[in-house]
Amino acid sequence: MCGIVGLLARTPDFRQRLGECLAPMLVCMGDRGPDSAGLAVFTAEIPSARRQFSLFSSAGHFDWIGLRDRFTEDMGSAEFESIENHARLATAVSPDQARHWLAEHYPQIHVLSVGRSIELYKDEGHPAEIAARYRFDRLTGSHAVGHTRMATESAVTPAHAHPYTAGEDFCLVHNGSLSNPWSLRRMLEKKGIRFETDNDTEAACRYLEWRMSQGDTLEKALQEAFGELDGFYTLLMATADKLVLVRDAFACKPAIVAEAPEYVAVSSEFRSLAHLPGIQQARLFEPVPEEIYSWSV
Amino acid sequence: MERLDLSRLSVRELNQYLHHELPKNGVDEVEIVNPSGLHSIAAGLTVPVKIRVLGHAGYFLAGMNQRADVTVHGNVGWSVAENMMSGSVRVKGFASECAGASAHGGLLVVQGSASSRCGISMKGVDIVIGEDVGHMSAFMAQAGHLVVCGNAGASLGDSLYEAVLYVRGKIHSLGADAREEPMMEDDYRKVDELLRKAGIDYSSREFKRVASARSLYHWNAEAGQEY
Incomplete structure (x- = not known):
């Protein structure tokens, strides 16, 4: 059920x-x-050149600020908000590039959704x-x-x-x-x-x-x-x-x-x-x- | 007349009152307000009381009913009047799946449509549906009558035993071992009687009869059995 x-x-x-x-x-x-x-x-x-990503960390108290700073340093400016195990990242970087960067630097982070309109949350409990x-x-x-x-x-x-x-x-x-x-x-x-x-x-x-x-x-x-x-x-x-x-x-x-x-x-x-x-x-x-x-x- | 409010009482409190206090205090009319789609409202009643539910109810409304007359001024969820023994249940709106499932007696009236599996395994209840029924209605129906004033969905009366079905509109398809049969005088009388009880104004002359061909439930030892 x-x-x-x-x-x-x-x-x-x-x-x-x-x-x-x-x-x-x-x-x-x-x-x-x-x-x-x-x-x-x-x-x-959001504008057609940009994409937003919903990100999830299964580890509690993840350092989202650290991720944001490293991302902007490597890939340029991004909008970023986080709440508990979730974060929203909006960027002009292409979805493939962004996924690649995340997989390389933060393999523990899951990309829950990608798009210009969707934001996604899910968790256990x-x-x-x-x-x-x-x-x-x-x-x-x-x-x-x-x-x-x-x-x-x-x-x-x-x-x-x-x-x-x-x-x-x-x-x-x-x-x-x-x-x-x-x-x-x-x-x-x-x-x-x-x-x-x-x-x-x-x-x-x-x-x-x-x-x-x-x-x-x-x-x-x-x-x-x-x-x-x-x-x-x-x-x-x-x-x-x-x-x-x-x-x-x-x-x-x-x-x-x-x-x-x-x-x-x-x-x-x-x-x-x-x-x-x-x-x-x-x-x-x-x-x-x-x-x-x-x-x- | 007593008014009970489900925004203040839990369903369990309501039903415990209806089961244990009501038979003692002689109240013969109860109004239940704010049903809010909750399940099992007025299930398990055993006394001849009139109950009005004002709003939409959830699953199992008036399940196992004996002797009470329950009217819902709204829609109901799955399995309304499931296993009813006697009394009556009337739904002014529509009913979801399995309306009157396994019911042994009494009268169930749904003024709107009932969705799939209406009257599944019915065992003696009379059911009158003002509009349509969904697929697999009267599946394995054993006894009683199902009157459908609108259309019937796919596989009506599949594996039917001795319940008799009457349909005014179109039948999408008959299930295994269900067949259309000619209406006889007894059928017209029965349909007229049930429509009158339901307060629905159609002529029995507009209905078709569907009953069991009885080829499925008699074991034929002579037939080649392959499994």
Whole structure:
């Protein structure tokens, strides 16, 4: 069992309240996934020549200031903020160069996400602790997805927590379990795609990103995925400008959607939406199997 | 009439009150406010009391119900009236999966749609759905009646035993061993009776009957068995 949540702001005011409304959704779904949690938030895109990286250190009390100083010395100016085990680095250096530099000087640092819009947090522990640790209630942005994990098929570590990312400005959270992640993975590895964990969700995430890198839209990639992914899944995905939801043909992993004038909210269970403003007037529905639901920013 | 507020009481406190105090104090009407999607509200009732839930409820609402009449002015999550024995449960909005699962008796009415696996393994309950049901509804249904006023999803009545299903709209597909049969006078009477109880205004003449072909659950020792 796991919990998934997502929220997309439909008004400028609601963007300011995104974290304040989403954090209680995630904490509530801690009942479905108490092992670990994560959240990706999308904000206004930074200039096209720049990329922002979400970085994670599994060692407590990491010297982020040291990393920042060394990076700026070697690679030039960068924006840098850190909180606990996470940091955000924004730079004009190319993603490949930045990754290379990090791998060489700080191999213990994980790159959680890359893009012009996405920022990603994930860590081990109860979702309530993680939400408090990273002040999810203060986040602002156009849309966000979160996940609470109860591991069933691979280890409990920050790297195995969702959201998973691949490429730039794309992330995915998953409730369910896939039965063919290894065959997908073998197929993708032959194309030179590299994996970071042994988690089933990573295979779905990299499969979709690979399709998109070949020119598919996310919707087209999902149509293909219905034939390729075997197993149970409710998948919630985000790109820089969209929130997308699908359930597999069996639809045995739950989901509920609330559409209101100010927001679109998605969750595993209604009780995590009950606190949202105007929820009593929102249009509520349960997404049907193998239908692609997409909302634009 | 008593009003109980789930923003002040836990579900456990509410249910303990309904199980232990209510039968003693003679209250016959209860209103539950702020259900906020919580699970197991009013589960395990054993007394003839009228309960109104004002808002959306979570999983297992009125599960195992005996004798109580529960109305939800909102939607419900998974497994509403699961294993109900008697009494009635009415949902004014929609129901998620497994509505009326394994229920032995009583009446379940969902005025909106119920999603997949509605009436799975039902054992005697009568279920009336105002709109559609999702895939695998009435899977292994053993006894009772399922009336669907809208459309039915894929594999309706798969591995059906002796429950009888009536569908007004389109059936996406029938499951293994389920077959459409002609409506007889008893069927029209039954559908009219259940629609009247549900307060839903359609004519039984618009419904089709689906029942078991009974070829799956009789063991045929003569057939070549290959495993």
